[in-house]
Amino acid sequence: MELEVIEKDKYNLNLIIRGISLEMINAIRRIILSWVPAMAIDEVIILKNDSPLYDEILAHRIGLIPLKTDLETYRLPADCECGGFGCPSCQVSLTCEVVNDSKNNLIIYSGDLKTNDPNIVPVNPNIPIVKIGSGSSLIFEAYATLGRSRTHIKWQPVSNIFFRYLPNITFESEKCNNCPDKCIVSRMCPEKLYDFSDEKIPILQKDYWKSCTLCNACEKNCPEKAIKVEGENDNYLFFIESDGVLPFNTILKKAFEIFYAIIDEFIEKLEQVEVKE
């Protein structure tokens, strides 16, 4: 198997993976999407709410705020020694106490949440929670726990994760000499991968495989049948987009840990079963 990083920044990781089967890469994708735990607010106690939003809507908005996660210190409530009742090793408390003394309206941002653990903070301090009028106040207490996105979307560590076949376009530009039309393909391609500025022969971009979506618009519409689009078998482009909840290294490491744990559990259970011959 070969791995190559095309693009990496704070929120995006694009990879080429060569020599992996479709089932395997999809298993990795699904484990990252629904098994890797992340931190999110699960319980909100609202003590005072003068805002125009109802308590339920406010609690829902607070729950959806992504929090930076520390997987080494915290455990899932189901695996914790306390049995899910809430102890310092599976729960973080966040408080918010805002009183608007000014004459203007005040927006309460996620930066106003105060945590008892400095590692567990909202990924962005500029997420608006609610707006309150002058003289009103908002006081609540919230508890964040680890969870899996099989239960609720707020525990999802990535915002988007997908893969596609590595595109391979064979383009025979000699056939373009016979073509009387102005190249329709250069106008049809949604990613504008064909350069037709010299108005004679279209030129395919060198790094077309980065953005080609295998839509086959060029293959279908070329009057001379000069283009053939294929997806390479067992070679994939893998895209991960994160909200900054977990770093990419941790997401991938944890995904493989979970994958091995599931397989081990399966083998263990299989050995216990008596098979009649």
Place this chain on the structure above:
Amino acid sequence: MIFVIKYFFNNKKRRLKIIIPIRCFSCGKLIAHAYKPYLEYLERGESSEKAYEELGIKRFCCKRMIVAHVDLIDDLLKFPRLQ
């Protein structure tokens, strides 16, 4: 004419999005923090296309969250709560 006004009014009442949603409804990407900078970009006279590029919003499901949003919380703040 009266009918038209009534229809428009009812239509406006129905889309009760009070404050910008935290995440995109379709894909779950965080978008609430981008709404204020987006409006600032437009005030400066730049195109929304450039604003989306600068704010890192790529997909059209996230774009419609911002472009179709009507902030009604300022109107609601004029009325005291019934408590």
